Amino acid sequence: MKTILFSRLKNLVLLTIASAVLWGCGASDKTVNLTAQQEQQVAARIAPAGHVSMAGQVAVMSSGDAASARDGGDIYATNCIACHSSGVAGAPILGDVAAWSARLEQGLETVYTNAINGIRGMPMRGTCMDCSDDEVKAAVDHILGNSK
Numbered sequence: 001m002k003t004i005l006f007s008r009l010k011n012l013v014l015l016t017i018a019s020a021v022l023w024g025c026g027a028s029d030k031t032v033n034l035t036a037q038q039e040q041q042v043a044a045r046i047a048p049a050g051h052v053s054m055a056g057q058v059a060v061m062s063s064g065d066a067a068s069a070r071d072g073g074d075i076y077a078t079n080c081i082a083c084h085s086s087g088v089a090g091a092p093i094l095g096d097v098a099a100w101s102a103r104l105e106q107g108l109e110t111v112y113t114n115a116i117n118g119i120r121g122m123p124m125r126g127t128c129m130d131c132s133d134d135e136v137k138a139a140v141d142h143i144l145g146n147s148k
């Protein structure tokens with residue numbers, strides 16, 4: 001009686017070990033290495049569909065993941081071009097080397113600050129209210145890069 005019980009127990013232990021080993025192999029076979037992009041896509045797919053804004057929270061428009069962040073050229077084309085391509089209200093025009101070098105005499109940091117805070121006819125953030133400071137600076141860099 002004792003030996004039967006013992007051999008059953010032994011079988012059970014062996015079976016457990018065997019299935020653990022098999023299960024382990026199976027699991028490691030199914031490991032998939034995702035690229036960073038695929039991981040982002042999965043994260044986007046399983047992200048909750050809605051987001052509840054509580055009172056006092058500031059809603060920030062998101063244009064998706066970091067990979068699709070807007071560059072200076074995009075922001076210029078969306079928000080700045082209306083005034084800075086034609087000189088509306090005396091806006092210095094993109095490509096006007098003399099006008100921009102005169103602006104730069106006050107220092108690049110001041111030019112950035114004026115673009116972010118606005119100055120005279122230049123509206124705050126050039127009307128791009130969901131732009132971060134860095135995005136406004138990137139748009140300024142885009143203008144300056146095409147004006148020298």
Ligand code: HEC
Nearest residue numbers: 079080083089090091103111114115120121122126139140
């Ligand atoms: C509604 C018209 C308008 C829009 C839109 C606009 N600007 Fe301007 N901007 C101006 C005007 C006008 C000035 C000149 C202000 C002055 O010096 O009197 C100016 C000046 C500037 C200057 C020079 C600041 C300085 O220190 O002399 C920068 C830089 C600038 N804009 C960047 C931008 C950027 C970047 C955007 C888009 C994100 C933008 N602007 C959108 C009208 C505009």
